[in-house]
Amino acid sequence: TQLLEQSPQFLSIQEGENLTVYCNSSSVFSSLQWYRQEPGEGPVLLVTVVTGGEVKKLKRLTFQFGDARKDSSLHITAAQPGDTGLYLCAGVDRGSTLGRLYFGRGTQLTVWP
């Protein structure tokens, strides 16, 4: 059973399109993080959201933490080929042992020129 469900698993779009990636759970999280991973490298942190309802923007990327702290979304405006990569959400379940970090299975995004 996956604690964090990401959708879609794969996304292939043209440059300039908008997209949204979702990260959902039945558990409450004290915080959620979004990472991007490129082939042959480790994940790199994009953002951390901590407060329910929080919205953070990073250039063309908008991250939202659900009011109930059970879900998060990543919206990319006017996608570019450089956005191609594996997007991962990760969180600390409030009910879990301190130190346990859970990852979703990831969304593989491909942006074509």
Add this chain to the structure above:
Amino acid sequence: EAQVTQNPRYLITVTGKKLTVTCSQNMNHEYMSWYRQDPGLGLRQIYYSMNVEVTDKGDVPEGYKVSRKEKRNFPLILESPSPNQTSLYFCASSYTLVPDTQYFGPGTRLTVL
């Protein structure tokens, strides 16, 4: 340069031959963790350590051992590797627990024949 290093980057071995994957960070981080990444399963936490001499199990600890004798090093030991441990392994560190930034190493691709 602040970084997490892993060695080796690639390893092909045979069933039952003990091996160690080293992980070292130069950022004086307290928290370190090991993950394995498998297609369709995402990143799964193997073991984590919140400080020297303090380690605990993650989601998939079976078949692995770790030690944290010094703050900077967190080796992953496979006493008797089996083919189902063929995977891509990542070490990560952070100053403290999430929501702090996790810094990932470059990964170790292990094949057990």
